[in-house]
Amino acid sequence: MTALLDIILTSEFFFSILRVSTPIIFAAMGMVVANNAGIPNLALEGTMLISAFLGMLVGSFTNSAAAGLMGALLGGIACAGLLAFFTLRYRANVVLGGIAINVLASGGTVFFLYLYTGDKGTSASIAGVTLPHIDIPVLKSIPVLGAVFSGHHILTYIALLSAAFVYVFLKHTPMGFHLRAVGENPDAARSVGINTVRVKTLALLISGLLAGMGGAFMSMGYVSWFARDMIAGRGWIAIAAEAMGRSTVIGTFLTSLLFGAADAFSNAAGTMGMPSELVRTIPYCATLLGLILFSVRAYRKGKTSSSL
Secondary structure, three states: OHHHHHHHOOHHHHHHHHHHHHHHHHHHHHHHHHHHOOOOOOOHHHHHHHHHHHHHHHHHHHOOHHHHHHHHHHHHHHHHHHHHHHHHHOOOOHHHHHHHHHHHHHHHHHHHHHHHHOOOOEOOOOOOOOOOEEOOOOHHHOOOHHHHHOOEEHHHHHHHHHHHHHHHHHHHOHHHHHHHHHHHOHHHHHHOOOOHHHHHHHHHHHHHHHHHHHHHHHHHHHOOOOEOOOOOOHHHHHHHHHHHOOOOHHHHHHHHHHHHHHHHHHHHHHOOOOOHHHHOOHHHHHHHHHHHHHHHHHHHHHHHHHHO
16 A cells, blocks of 8 residues: 555656546537537547547558647547437437447447558557647746646647636637527527527537547557557546536536546556456446446435425
């Protein structure tokens, strides 16, 4: 236990929390936008996986990290557009639509990975590209704070900024007002001339864009290659973070960091020689525990309200 605490109570551990929280923050912010519009994006897992694959594929083909990032973002937007097309135009069930994209992503990325690399597991046989890390000039020289907050991948900083962007967008822009109005009461929003289909489509596209950034980070920042099912449940964890954050930006952001801390803790525990099978379950056990506590709290609050 002492050795584990020696690892956790370090600036490197807190640095790793921000690093591993990056894809969760992106996806969770995307879920906040979609859910506030009343159209939850349950395809985050598959969207991130497809974006991670396209980031690797386009980046490797063009030998350009910028092109790879653009490919990943377009992939995220395309997945969200596909979900919007079937659920909003043809009234398909949004849950089934999300599951379909997740299943398609899991099998489709393996198929195209094999076509491109001849390997069904990873793209390690080909050269990958990565986006840069950034040292913040003044901050990096400050003890402790510099070690925690400076030197991160560029997408980590964008993830932190995305939370601020979503907050301002939802709270302080006309489109954000329309989006929340559609989510709260679509009939009332429609009665005052708001195009609810257009607003929900925009919300899904923004959600897909943010999830695409999370996927790009996985194959162009977290590592420099693509691996089969490499998202490993982070999309579902983001959905849980948004639920526990009650669709608020601040609550969801803090919950995402909490789940990121659980993931960082599992990585630290792995260095101590703990069984890998046990270590890999830590983030998911933390997610399950968080959802149980959230459900119990919501149940008690509802019971108290009904008794009044």
